[in-house]
Amino acid sequence: MLGNIELYQWIILVVCAVLIGINKTGIPGLGPLPVVLLALSFPTAKSTGIQLIMLCMADLMAIAYYRKKANWNIILKLIPFALCGIALGSFVMRRFSDGDLKIAIAVIILVMVGLNFVRRKFLKPDTIPSHWIFSLLIGLAAGFSTQVANAAGPVMAIYLLSMQLPKEEYLGTGAWYFMILNHLKLPVFIWEGRIVLESLFIDLCMIPFIVGGAFLGVLIAKKMSQEHFEFVVQLLIVISAIKLLF
DSSP states (O other): OGGGOOHHHHHHHHHHHHHHHHHHHTOGGGTHHHHHHHHHHSOHHHHHHHHHHHHHHHHHHHHHHHTTOOOHHHHHHHHHHHHHHHHHHHHHHTTSOHHHHHHHHHHHHHHHHHHHHHHHHHOOGGGSOOSHHHHHHHHHHHHHHHHHHSOOHHHHHHHHHHTTOOHHHHHHHHHHHHHHHHHHHHHHHHHHTSSOHHHHHHHHHTHHHHHHHHHHHHHHHHHSOHHHHHHHHHHHHHHHHHHHHO
């Protein structure tokens, strides 16, 4: 694979590495953008494997910075449901086409965005869903989306925004949650053939750009207000979902 990578593909890899770094430490809504760019530049299955290794690298940097900011009640509540979603995603991956799966993920994301809009405009804070069924649906959707295309960021973003977490607690909770899920997915991706030895070599070359993106993300998070932060996340979620849909 390494010998066959063209210049434009290396450029896409560098851009995605920077975006993944920023996504993990500053703007979570950026997550689906590398999904789309890599899927357009590499075979779909292999592209998700390349991205997963980069995500795992960036996860470690994110929790190093936000390690004390996580809300563990939320994480522990969602993890069991997310594992079920991962199992479901692995089952579906072997039976549906790439196009069908991308449409399904985009629809899930857009539905979540619509629900969050309704919540912000018409519901009071004390009416935000807190029942375990709400956590079950979010966990399943996040696990399914992350297993199929590393695209659970928008689903989790909607959930964390609905919990009205402060910015740093939002980022810390998301960082720990995805660090756990992404590292659990590694053996599954290897077993499915989505991660091969060449994937690791490619991603090792991307470490400096992931690190640079992570530092850039921290700076962005510090400079951006809570209101602007939530607006940017929502906007990027919608853009990414539409891109996945079409």
